[in-house]
Structures are given as structure tokens and as C-alpha cells.
Amino acid sequence: MAVRAGRSPRAGALSSAPALVVTLLLGVLLLLLPPSAPAAGATDGAQAGxxxxxxxxxxxxxxxxxxxxxxxxxxxxxxxxxxxxxxxxxxxxxxxxxxxxxxxxxxxxxxxxxxxxxxxxxxxxxxxxxxxxxxxxxxxxxxxxxxxxxxxxxxxxxxxxxxxxxxxxxxxGAVVDVPLLGEVDLGARSLLVSTLVIGFVDGVNPCSLWAISVLLTIVVRTASRRRVVAVGGTFLLVTAGMYALYMAGIYSALSVATHLAAVQAVVAVVAGVVGVVSVKDYVAFKRGISFTIPDAAKPGLYKRMRAAAGQDRLGPALLATAALGVAVSLLETPCTAGFPVLWTGLLQQAGVPAGEAAALFGAYMVPFLLDEIVVVAVAVGTMRALRLQEHHGQVLKLFAGITMLALAGVIVVAPDIMEKPLQALAVFAAASVLTGLVHVVATAVRRRRAVAPEATPVG
Known part of the structure; x- marks a missing residue:
């Protein structure tokens, strides 16, 4: 390994007359000498080094x-x-x-x-x-x-x-004990806080909660806690695996991009579009463009769920549940498109290598699955399934949309904020407060419209 400071000076050219004469004589002698035999082991092509x-x-x-x-x-x-x-x-x-x-x-x-x-x-x-x-x-x-x-x-x-x-x-930085992964040292520029919060917000999307709640509603009718645990756990594992493949694909696609500014712009645009549509779903649910599971697909999902729960033997029931998990994961892709793109974009922006990205993904999945684990735990403990109502889904859409728009703005203006725990938490706290304010105002307006007397026509 050679080390030099700055640019190395160019070698000076021979300029004196005696040196020129010597150079010419050496050139003539080389021309008169017979060609030398190739060295042992040499090849016609240059040796690769x-x-x-x-x-x-x-x-x-x-x-x-x-x-x-x-x-x-x-x-x-x-x-x-x-x-x-x-x-x-x-x-x-x-x-x-x-x-x-x-x-x-x-x-x-x-x-x-x-x-x-x-x-x-x-x-x-x-x-x-x-x-x-x-x-x-x-x-x-x-x-x-x-x-x-x-x-x-x-x-x-x-x-x-x-x-x-x-x-x-x-x-x-702090050494964090991630379940199933052990200790993860993420350094002072840790994205751990952003990862955990984004994973949590991503996990409370109405598509996945609707799917798991409907499936458990059917399974609890068997009155078998063992079957509820097995079917619910299988569904969570399969959907988590599908999500891992999905996010790995996005990470790989962003990895081959050569212009970080272009990647940053694409991530912000995707997050912005998904955020706007999610906020729109709060105001006009399922009207126009909507990132939800289509109503036309739900009868087929109901059929698959009943088939999974109705199997006499547990083995076929789990295989049917796994197939259902794959189908639901594909159908709910529009619901979950924004946050994975945002999160992997943050990793690329920070230059996080693949090994650390894998550890962060493990941390991401803990809060991502937390709400669904709670739903399964409630079903196992009470043998009753929680049901997600439409107005709950609308509020979740509003929260996800405002959070996504906030993150898209941060990526454009100051992406380093997401690597600083306190500032990252401030972004999510602001999005939560804004969501609450919008929901309170919208609810008050809707109630006022509902109780207002109809206007009497004039004339």
C-alpha cells in the first residue's frame, strides 16, 4: 500500500544533450538484440493482478x-x-x-x-x-x-x-436487546427509535387488522384454544415472512440506485401519494382511489378463511391458513406500500449496511406485529375475537396518512432528523397530535350536521 499526501509530483523529463545521446544509443542496441524467450509460466495475455x-x-x-x-x-x-x-x-x-x-x-x-x-x-x-x-x-x-x-x-x-x-x-450507542435477535449495537447515529415507531404505525393498518380479526372470528367457533393459537400464530408468521420478502425487495431495489438524491425524491413522492390517499380515505372512505382490500376480493377471502377453519385435522388447517396468509399479504400490499418505502429509504440515506439493516428489520417487526399479537392473545384468553369497525379503520387511515406526509416532508427537508431519537419522536408526536385535532374537529362537524334542522325552502 502506497501512501502519499496530495498529488505526487510528475517526474522531470531528461533535457540535457548527453542524456539524449545515451538514450538514442540504448534504443539502437535494443533493436539489434534478438527477442528474448518468454518467461516460464507466462501466457500470451497479460497476467491478471x-x-x-x-x-x-x-x-x-x-x-x-x-x-x-x-x-x-x-x-x-x-x-x-x-x-x-x-x-x-x-x-x-x-x-x-x-x-x-x-x-x-x-x-x-x-x-x-x-x-x-x-x-x-x-x-x-x-x-x-x-x-x-x-x-x-x-x-x-x-x-x-x-x-x-x-x-x-x-x-x-x-x-x-x-x-x-x-x-x-x-x-x-445504546446496545438494544431485540427479541429473538439478541443485543444489537446500532451506534450513535441509531435509527432504532424511528424504526420502532414506524413499525408500530405500520402495524396498526386496517387491512391486516381486518384480516386477522375475521379469521379469528371464524376459528373461535371451534371452541379450541389450541386451534386458535395454531391458526393465529401461523397466519402471523406467514404474513411476517411475506413482509420480510417485500421489504428486502425494496431495499435491494434502492441499493442499486446510483443517485441518492433521486432515491430520496422517489421515496418522498411515493410516501406523499400514499399519505394523501390515506387522509382522503378518512374523509371519503373507499370512494375514488383507495388503498384498502377491495370489496370484490372479500368474498373469496371469506371462503378461504372458512376453509382454513373448517378442516377437521390441524395439519390441513394450518396449510390452508398459510395459503390464506400469502393471499392476504398480496391483497393488502397497497395498504402497506408507504411505510416500507419510507423506512428502507431512510436506511439507504443513512448508508446502513445489509447486516445492520437486517437487525433493524428484526426490531421493526416487533412493534409491527404487536397489535395483531394482542388480538390473538385476546381471542385465546376470552375465546372471542375483536372486530375492527369501519370508523376505527378510518381513524387509523388518518393517523397513517398524516404520519406518512410528515415523514415525506422530513426526508425532503432534513432526513438526518430521523437518526436522532428525540427529534424523531418529536416528529411522530406532532403527527399524533395533529391526527387527534383533525379527528376531534371532523367529529364535531359531522355531529353538528347530523342534528342541524333541514333548511325550510323559501317561497
Whole structure:
């Protein structure tokens, strides 16, 4: 691994007359010599070797995190043959600072924190264990001649250093114990709070609640708690698996996009459209464009539910329930389109790698399934199923729509807010308060219209 500061000077050309004479004589002698035999093991084509890769570092003099990264690169040098590290000091060097700012404008990151590392169009802000792991994987790809996905990984304040105090943020965040997954360390730029709240809001959508409540209404008639637990649990597992595939597909689609600004715009537009339609459903439920399970599809679902619950043996009943779960997941896709796009867009914006995204998805599913787990638990305990009324579905639509519109606005104006727990909670709290106000005002208006005497015609 070669290390150089800034641009290496060009080698000077020979300009003296004696040097020119010597060069000409050597050229004549080489022409007169017979061609040499190929070396053993040589082939007609050039031997493929490691790619020459340039890694650009923006650092500050005396920055401890920069020194840690330098030591890591020196230690890893044998692993990355052909790697050239170009370092620009930005605290004391005006030219380096100007280049830092230009690079930030070109690649879409805030040029304010060191160390910042650039490989092609991939940017790492700060230096943490997670960044080291991600950088190593990217260097492996680059040295092997494979493309490296563009994007910005990390944010100021996580594993970065301050010029004034030479103090560094460790980047270590809370370690969260996620059920079934164990401890997840998500760092100072944690999206955990946003993930949990988005998962909860996504989970209280009327489509999934309607499906599970109708299914349990049919199953509890068998008077078998064992069957209620088995059928309800199977339905939840299948729909969760379908949702995992759905979100993985969105994440993969966004991963191949090369322009983060375009991804951000698409995510905001999709969320905005879904949010507007959801709010419309509160005012004019199922009139016009509506992201709900179509009424025409419900007789078929009722038939599948009765078939699943009416099986004499539990095995066929569970297979029928699994098939029902797949069918319901496909039909309710419009109901759940907005939040998965929003959430995966936030992950891409923050440069979250696949491993951390998988852990966050596990955290997402806990609140996402919470309301349905409660519905199943109530059915098991009381042998009665909760039923979702239409006006409940309208309020849920309003809440989801306003929340989605708020998140779409945040993504456009200041996406970093969603990585800061208190600010993310403030966004959701504001959406909840606005939902309550709108519902209270709308309810008062509807009641006034219902009791108002009809106007007497004049004349």
C-alpha cells in the first residue's frame, strides 16, 4: 500500500544533450538484440493482478480518530495490494479544506467532520468498528475489480473529531436487546427509535387488522384454544415472512440506485401519494382511489378463511391458513406500500449496511406485529375475537396518512432528523397530535350536521 499526501509530483523529463545521446544509443542496441524467450509460466495475455485503487482521506492534524484509521490501514495493507491512500489535511491546509468542500458538494455529504474517507463515490464519515468493517468489504470489492456501491455511510458526531478541542465522539450507542435477535449495537447515529415507531404505525393498518380479526372470528367457533393459537400464530408468521420478502425487495431495489438524491425524491413522492390517499380515505372512505382490500376480493377471502377453519385435522388447517396468509399479504400490499418505502429509504440515506439493516428489520417487526399479537392473545384468553369497525379503520387511515406526509416532508427537508431519537419522536408526536385535532374537529362537524334542522325552502 502506497501512501502519499496530495498529488505526487510528475517526474522531470531528461533535457540535457548527453542524456539524449545515451538514450538514442540504448534504443539502437535494443533493436539489434534478438527477442528474448518468454518467461516460464507466462501466457500470451497479460497476467491478471489486483486493481490499482485510490482511497482518499480527509483528516485533521492531531485528530485521534484519524490516527486510529491510519494505524488500521497500515495493519491491513497486505490485504489490499495495489491500494494507494491519498491524504488531505483540512484543519490547517486551506487547499485541502477547499477540496474537502468541493468533494462534499459533488458526492452529497456535509464536509465538516474528520476523518472522512472516499472510495470512488462511496463516503464514510467518522471511524467506528462498523465503518472499518464496511470499508474493508468495499476495499475487497475494489481491489478485485468489482464495483463499489455509492452512498454516504455515517454522520457527523459518530466517530468523528472536533478541531477546537481535539475531542472525539466515540460513536458507541445504546446496545438494544431485540427479541429473538439478541443485543444489537446500532451506534450513535441509531435509527432504532424511528424504526420502532414506524413499525408500530405500520402495524396498526386496517387491512391486516381486518384480516386477522375475521379469521379469528371464524376459528373461535371451534371452541379450541389450541386451534386458535395454531391458526393465529401461523397466519402471523406467514404474513411476517411475506413482509420480510417485500421489504428486502425494496431495499435491494434502492441499493442499486446510483443517485441518492433521486432515491430520496422517489421515496418522498411515493410516501406523499400514499399519505394523501390515506387522509382522503378518512374523509371519503373507499370512494375514488383507495388503498384498502377491495370489496370484490372479500368474498373469496371469506371462503378461504372458512376453509382454513373448517378442516377437521390441524395439519390441513394450518396449510390452508398459510395459503390464506400469502393471499392476504398480496391483497393488502397497497395498504402497506408507504411505510416500507419510507423506512428502507431512510436506511439507504443513512448508508446502513445489509447486516445492520437486517437487525433493524428484526426490531421493526416487533412493534409491527404487536397489535395483531394482542388480538390473538385476546381471542385465546376470552375465546372471542375483536372486530375492527369501519370508523376505527378510518381513524387509523388518518393517523397513517398524516404520519406518512410528515415523514415525506422530513426526508425532503432534513432526513438526518430521523437518526436522532428525540427529534424523531418529536416528529411522530406532532403527527399524533395533529391526527387527534383533525379527528376531534371532523367529529364535531359531522355531529353538528347530523342534528342541524333541514333548511325550510323559501317561497
Amino acid at each position: 489486483p486493481e490499482a485503487v485510490e482511497l482518499v482521506r480527509f483528516t485533521g492534524e492531531g485528530c485521534p480518530k484519524c490516527a486510529e484509521q491510519s494505524a488500521w490501514l497500515a495493519e491491513q495493507a497486505p490485504r489490499f495490494p495495489g491500494l494507494v491512500v491519498v491524504e488531505h489535511e483540512v484543519w490547517a491546509d486551506a487547499q485541502g479544506r477547499a477540496l474537502f468542500v468541493r468533494t462534499g458538494e459533488e458526492l452529497g455529504f456535509e464536509a465538516s467532520s474528520v476523518p472522512t474517507t472516499v472510495l470512488g463515490e462511496r463516503v464514510w464519515i467518522g471511524w467506528t468498528d462498523a465503518i472499518a468493517e464496511d470499508l474493508a468489504a468495499a476495499l475487497d470489492r475494489a481491489v478485485a475489480g468489482r464495483s463499489v456501491q455509492p452512498g454516504v455511510y455515517g454522520t457527523p458526531g459518530a466517530g468523528t473529531c472536533s478541531q477546537e478541542a481535539l475531542a472525539c465522539e466515540s460513536g458507541a
